[in-house]
Amino acid sequence: MTTEPKPYTYRIIRSAKRRTVAIHIKANEVTVRAPTTLALAVIHRFVDQRHDWILKTLAKDRSQPVVNFQDGALLPIGGKLTRMVLVTGSSGDIKLGGDVLIIPVSNRVKYPHRYALKQLDTWLERRATAVLSEQVFSAANSIGCGSRLTRITYKVTRSKWGHCTHAGVIQLHPRIMMAPPEIQHYLVAHEVAHLRHMNHSGAFWETVARLDPSYKVHRQWLKDHQHATLLLSASD
Numbered sequence: 001m002t003t004e005p006k007p008y009t010y011r012i013i014r015s016a017k018r019r020t021v022a023i024h025i026k027a028n029e030v031t032v033r034a035p036t037t038l039a040l041a042v043i044h045r046f047v048d049q050r051h052d053w054i055l056k057t058l059a060k061d062r063s064q065p066v067v068n069f070q071d072g073a074l075l076p077i078g079g080k081l082t083r084m085v086l087v088t089g090s091s092g093d094i095k096l097g098g099d100v101l102i103i104p105v106s107n108r109v110k111y112p113h114r115y116a117l118k119q120l121d122t123w124l125e126r127r128a129t130a131v132l133s134e135q136v137f138s139a140a141n142s143i144g145c146g147s148r149l150t151r152i153t154y155k156v157t158r159s160k161w162g163h164c165t166h167a168g169v170i171q172l173h174p175r176i177m178m179a180p181p182e183i184q185h186y187l188v189a190h191e192v193a194h195l196r197h198m199n200h201s202g203a204f205w206e207t208v209a210r211l212d213p214s215y216k217v218h219r220q221w222l223k224d225h226q227h228a229t230l231l232l233s234a235s236d
């Protein structure tokens with residue numbers, strides 16, 4: 001057995017209910033879930049045997065780094081990279097000028113980065129309301145589902161871009177405004193198509209294709225990039 005130091009560390013989470021060992025990799029972190037009574041040596045051996053797989057998965061994971069929200073970081077808005085500048089001690093609206101995004105941060109807040117991220121989400125939501133709501137209405141009308149649409153909401157979640165309920169409520173993630181316009185449009189097409197089909201059947205994808213003929217490319221793009229935007233987090 002190799003005793004070489006590993007290029008990663010892992011955290012072990014034990015649970016009495018567990019019967020098997022499993023490795024999870026998310027956001028560059030390796031977590032091993034194991035039954036409470038299983039010997040540590042057995043767990044380490046299990047991880048050793050999956051060394052190559054872990055490295056491969058981590059490499060894939062690292063190609064999509066979690067964007068750390070901080071002053072000076074590069075952030076895409078509408079698919080174009082902008083540099084964030086946090087201006088402390090000022091108030092007012094976020095301003096996008098050329099490739100600089102100015103975020104005013106009051107000096108009364110305890111966690112400036114978290115505050116700035118919240119401001120950004122609110123700003124993105126306003127942009128989404130101005131741009132996407134109109135697209136949702138016209139897409140719904142164009143497939144004859146205008147009357148099924150009851151409401152459009154925007155919500156920051158850590159797991160999904162959009163959602164459509166049986167009651168006809170379409171929910172979109174404000175951070176979709178960070179993606180290029182054609183990707184925003186794909187998300188609209190996807191959720192609107194759910195007004196007609198509440199599943200991911202062939203018929204559903206045919207409806208998506210009517211609204212967005214290049215949906216396959218756009219769907220893949222969103223899968224490849226969701227890590228960085230959905231998990232955007234502020235660390236202060």
Ligand SMILES: [Zn+2]
Pocket residue numbers: 190194199200
């Ligand atoms: Zn769906």
